[in-house]
Amino acid sequence: MMKKILEYMTEVLSAAFVQCGYEEKYGKVGISNRPDLCEYQCNGAMAAAKVYKKAPFVIADEVVEVLKDHSLFEEIVSVKPGFINIRICGGFLKDYLQKMAADPKFGCQMEQNPRTIIVDYGGANVAKPLHVGHLRSAVIGESIKRTKRFFGNRVIGDVHLGDWGLQMGLIIEELHDRQPDLVYFDEQYQGEYPKEPPITISEMEEIYPAASERSKKDAAFAERAHKATFRLQNGDPAYLALWRHIMTVSKADLKRNYDNLNVAFDLWKGESDAQPYILDMIEDLVERKVAYESQGAIVVDVALETDSKEIPPCLIRKSDGASLYATSDLATMVERERLYQPDEYIYMTDKRQELYFTQVFRTAKKAGIVKEDTVMNFIGFGTVNGKDGKPFKTREGGVMRLENLISEINEAVCQKMEENAKKKETSLGKEEVEKTVPIVGLSALKYGDLSNQASKDYIFDVDKFTSFEGNTGPYILYTIVRIKSILSKYEERGGKVEEAVMLCDPSGESEKSLMLTVSRFSDAIETAYRELAPYKICQYIYDLSNDLNHFYHETKIIDEERKEKQKGWIALLKLVKQLLECGIDLLGFSAPDKM
Numbered sequence: 001m002m003k004k005i006l007e008y009m010t011e012v013l014s015a016a017f018v019q020c021g022y023e024e025k026y027g028k029v030g031i032s033n034r035p036d037l038c039e040y041q042c043n044g045a046m047a048a049a050k051v052y053k054k055a056p057f058v059i060a061d062e063v064v065e066v067l068k069d070h071s072l073f074e075e076i077v078s079v080k081p082g083f084i085n086i087r088i089c090g091g092f093l094k095d096y097l098q099k100m101a102a103d104p105k106f107g108c109q110m111e112q113n114p115r116t117i118i119v120d121y122g123g124a125n126v127a128k129p130l131h132v133g134h135l136r137s138a139v140i141g142e143s144i145k146r147t148k149r150f151f152g153n154r155v156i157g158d159v160h161l162g163d164w165g166l167q168m169g170l171i172i173e174e175l176h177d178r179q180p181d182l183v184y185f186d187e188q189y190q191g192e193y194p195k196e197p198p199i200t201i202s203e204m205e206e207i208y209p210a211a212s213e214r215s216k217k218d219a220a221f222a223e224r225a226h227k228a229t230f231r232l233q234n235g236d237p238a239y240l241a242l243w244r245h246i247m248t249v250s251k252a253d254l255k256r257n258y259d260n261l262n263v264a265f266d267l268w269k270g271e272s273d274a275q276p277y278i279l280d281m282i283e284d285l286v287e288r289k290v291a292y293e294s295q296g297a298i299v300v301d302v303a304l305e306t307d308s309k310e311i312p313p314c315l316i317r318k319s320d321g322a323s324l325y326a327t328s329d330l331a332t333m334v335e336r337e338r339l340y341q342p343d344e345y346i347y348m349t350d351k352r353q354e355l356y357f358t359q360v361f362r363t364a365k366k367a368g369i370v371k372e373d374t375v376m377n378f379i380g381f382g383t384v385n386g387k388d389g390k391p392f393k394t395r396e397g398g399v400m401r402l403e404n405l406i407s408e409i410n411e412a413v414c415q416k417m418e419e420n421a422k423k424k425e426t427s428l429g430k431e432e433v434e435k436t437v438p439i440v441g442l443s444a445l446k447y448g449d450l451s452n453q454a455s456k457d458y459i460f461d462v463d464k465f466t467s468f469e470g471n472t473g474p475y476i477l478y479t480i481v482r483i484k485s486i487l488s489k490y491e492e493r494g495g496k497v498e499e500a501v502m503l504c505d506p507s508g509e510s511e512k513s514l515m516l517t518v519s520r521f522s523d524a525i526e527t528a529y530r531e532l533a534p535y536k537i538c539q540y541i542y543d544l545s546n547d548l549n550h551f552y553h554e555t556k557i558i559d560e561e562r563k564e565k566q567k568g569w570i571a572l573l574k575l576v577k578q579l580l581e582c583g584i585d586l587l588g589f590s591a592p593d594k595m
């Protein structure tokens with residue numbers, strides 16, 4: 001376990017306060033909010049002054065007098081009215097980074113009691129197109145899953161498909177009209193059902209929207225679709241066989257889409273998997289009087305006296321006997337408890353489902369479906385808007401499909417890379433550009449999303465997201481690629497990157513600021529982990545990239561004559577590269593070798 005720099009400093013300052021006759025707690029040190037004046041600061045003398053009825057600068061002076069020759073500091077001064085400003089000793093900073101470099105987790109403290117965590121994200125609906133909302137769930141969920149895993153937990157990501165709803169009835173009935181001769185519609189048929197699906201993915205992509213449109217105008221058709229859904233849900237063998245085909249075709253397509261997003265689920269379960277648990281669960285809840293009948297429906301009261309707004313009861317069965325979204329989410333928990341005994345659940349959906357999840361979580365606790373101390377997390381994300389501030393649409397005004405979104409981003413990236421190639425800023429051939437575009441595009445898409453606080457709406461701005469400068473994914477990749485290119489130049493000139501392991505004391509301002517930022521890695525990542533906040537990873541790697549580039553512009557690394565110094569810089573660059581790569585891996589994308 002690696003102690004953090006702030007912990008070292010706080011210990012030393014606290015001891016000095018005690019030595020001067022003050023309470024230990026005043027020794028707390030923080031990162032300076034005036035980096036122009038100092039690197040760290042302690043404001044304890046200000047607070048102590050009130051208690052000990054002395055002028056703050058008197059206290060600060062006393063403490064600084066004790067510490068002025070301490071090896072941890074390059075400079076420690078008291079400034080009026082009573083602040084203690086600190087600069088860290090370069091040698092200490094170097095040693096700290098050296099320890100980071102030797103640790104596979106770069107100083108992050110692993111979870112002491114690893115937990116089993118279910119991450120429920122993605123949430124695509126089978127046979128319906130993926131849209132921008134599903135993108136957010138997949139992108140944020142993937143990052144949170146990776147971060148939880150990084151700290152040593154057992155994490156299970158489940159896509160939790162919407163695979164048991166009305167869309168199935170709609171497709172079945174539309175298919176019935178288009179291909180009435182299929183055996184699935186022959187009431188007399190007794191044999192086995194064919195192994196080959198009767199439709200392809202492109203047919204399905206067309207058939208669902210058509211059926212959905214039709215049901216809006218054609219009430220009789222809508223009724224048929226409802227009946228077909230009901231028949232399927234009650235286990236009709238022909239419809240189940242059709243459903244399996246729809247699942248096979250659609251899942252293959254979804255997998256391809258999620259692969260392109262670098263999103264990987266451990267489980268491909270869905271609402272349908274919860275169905276076997278529903279009857280027993282409801283019966284049990286009614287028997288134990290957790291649930292009761294109200295106007296023919298079955299509900300669970302979940303309101304608390306402490307609620308500031310009204311939380312309506314959770315409906316778990318409709319008066320017509322149909323189960324609902326909540327029923328299947330609760331039954332899914334029953335299954336997850338049986339199979340995995342999670343200590344924590346994390347759900348990722350549009351924030352409009354927040355009230356719903358409050359109801360479901362409270363029901364689960366009240367009913368004892370999950371344990372009293374199981375952590376139930378809901379991450380509600382905001383809307384993706386266009387530049388006009390309204391929900392993102394296609395040029396024609398339809399819902400934006402994920403694939404179109406990706407191609408729009410990739411086109412923009414491709415254009416930028418070709419421009420750079422013309423300006424001879426890169427040496428990439430046509431083929432390499434083709435290979436690199438999707439990698440850079442994905443960074444633009446994901447970073448554009450993840451750099452915002454999840455709960456906030458954001459504007460999907462293709463130009464901004466794909467820019468190679470500023471707070472963007474491509475900028476981070478560009479920084480990594482820059483380091484890679486320095487490392488290979490170093491090798492070309494006979495250096496051995498592998499042998500560059502010993503860092504040097506910082507010799508300039510930009511080098512020291514870079515090292516200070518490097519030293520904050522574990523703080524940043526641990527905060528993102530604790531707060532389920534990938535945007536904090538983005539903030540950190542953006543700072544780190546800026547510092548790296550600043551250092552790069554101020555330093556002639558490759559032409560440096562002092563070989564030991566140069567080797568130290570190479571070691572530093574290697575470490576920065578590893579930290580950036582670790583950061584983007586937690587965000588769910590990777591860097592190319594060139595761009």
Ligand code: ARG
Pocket residue numbers: 120122123124125160161162329347348349
């Ligand atoms: N399929 C749902 C939708 O498209 C999202 C599922 C979220 N997960 C859950 N366990 N309810 O809105």
